[in-house]
Amino acid sequence: MSEPVSPVALAATDLRIGYGGRTVVDAITLSVDKREIVCLLGGSGCGKSTLLRGLAGLSAPQSGSVTFLGQPLLQPHPRAALVFQQPSLLPWLNVEGNVGFGLDFARQPAIARDARKTRVQEAIDAVGLAGRASAYPAQLSGGQAQRVALARALAREPELLFADEPFSALDAITRAEMQTLLVELVHRWHTAVLLVTHDIDEAILVADRILLMAGQPGRIVREWRVDLPRPREEHAAGVVALRLDILQALRTGVPASSPA
Numbered sequence: 001m002s003e004p005v006s007p008v009a010l011a012a013t014d015l016r017i018g019y020g021g022r023t024v025v026d027a028i029t030l031s032v033d034k035r036e037i038v039c040l041l042g043g044s045g046c047g048k049s050t051l052l053r054g055l056a057g058l059s060a061p062q063s064g065s066v067t068f069l070g071q072p073l074l075q076p077h078p079r080a081a082l083v084f085q086q087p088s089l090l091p092w093l094n095v096e097g098n099v100g101f102g103l104d105f106a107r108q109p110a111i112a113r114d115a116r117k118t119r120v121q122e123a124i125d126a127v128g129l130a131g132r133a134s135a136y137p138a139q140l141s142g143g144q145a146q147r148v149a150l151a152r153a154l155a156r157e158p159e160l161l162f163a164d165e166p167f168s169a170l171d172a173i174t175r176a177e178m179q180t181l182l183v184e185l186v187h188r189w190h191t192a193v194l195l196v197t198h199d200i201d202e203a204i205l206v207a208d209r210i211l212l213m214a215g216q217p218g219r220i221v222r223e224w225r226v227d228l229p230r231p232r233e234e235h236a237a238g239v240v241a242l243r244l245d246i247l248q249a250l251r252t253g254v255p256a257s258s259p260a
Contacts, residue, residue: 006070009034009160009192010055015064017047017054018217023062024050026217032160037186037193039207041200043250047218048196049164055194056082056162069159081153083163087145089137096133099123099151123151126185143174150181154189161186163195167202179206183230200246204239205232212249222249 008031015028025047032038040048053059055066057076066073068080076082089098100120103111111119124133127147137145146166153161163182167175183206186193197203203210204226212222224246228238 007033008070009036010066010068010073010194012055012066013064015051015054015066016062016217017050017059018062023217025054025213025219027219028064030211030220032192032194034159034192035186035190036208037183037195037206039203039210040194040196040213041198041203041210041246042213042218043198046213046215048198048213051213051218052162052164052194052196056080078156079159081156081158081161083146083149083153083161083166085165085168087137087149089140089145089148091137094134094136095124095129095140095148095151096120098137098148099155101152103155119155119157123155126154126188127151127181141174143170143178146170146178147181150178150185154185154191157189158191160192160194163193165196165198168197168199175202180231182206200243201239203246204228204242210246212246214250222246 010032011030013029016023016026018024028051030038040051042048050059054061055073057066057068057073057080060074068077090101093101100116103116103119121133124130127150129144129147129151132140132144137148140148149166167178170178179202182193182195185191195203195206207226210224210226211220212224213219214221224242226242228235228242232239
């Protein structure tokens with residue numbers, strides 16, 4: 001009889017991360033289930049991005065452990081992908097080249113040329129840039145460039161997408177479009193997401209769960225499961241009630257020694 005497959009994509013236990021003798025985040029225990037969107041929400045300086053980098057294997061923790069797909073995570077994993085605030089596209093490569101960049105790296109699973117081309121095209125189509133595959137970064141708007149960055153991550157067929165405020169530099173309309181696209185892609189590609197944001201509305205609109213970070217060192221002090229149906233813009237009363245609850249938690253503060 002086969003063992004049941006764990007629904008957990010990422011788990012961290014008693015994680016502490018710091019630099020130069022200073023602890024930035026401490027006592028972090030969390031999990032992200034497969035196909036789940038979890039938002040790390042908090043003000044500037046609470047260590048959200050530091051925690052994300054540690055969870056992604058980009059920096060070693062001072063103590064505690066991180067597991068990805070049931071195995072210890074000691075370095076970036078080929079089945080995880082990252083998207084940052086800046087799309088960081090290579091200006092000498094077109095959209096197709098940027099989306100496929102990294103698929104041939106040594107740590108990535110080997111892939112045949114035809115399969116690689118198909119995977120890249122599918123990722124470009126998924127983010128709505130089917131007609132822009134030959135365009136170069138200088139020819140793209142900010143929203144289109146961020147779509148390319150998202151497609152580049154999707155081309156890796158990740159089990160988990162780490163996203164560090166990927167839409168914060170976009171205008172309000174483009175940002176709303178990208179938030180909707182993110183939710184659609186998670187459901188279509190069966191990818192989990194850990195999203196760092198300081199925007200309460202963004203967290204409410206996209207997340208299945210919201211984790212609030214606060215304090216110095218940063219800790220997780222509150223958690224909300226967002227059960228509102230999508231699209232959530234159509235459920236204004238529930239959105240406003242949750243927003244007020246989060247604002248109250250931010251304003252009141254929770255002692256760092258008493259995470260909830």
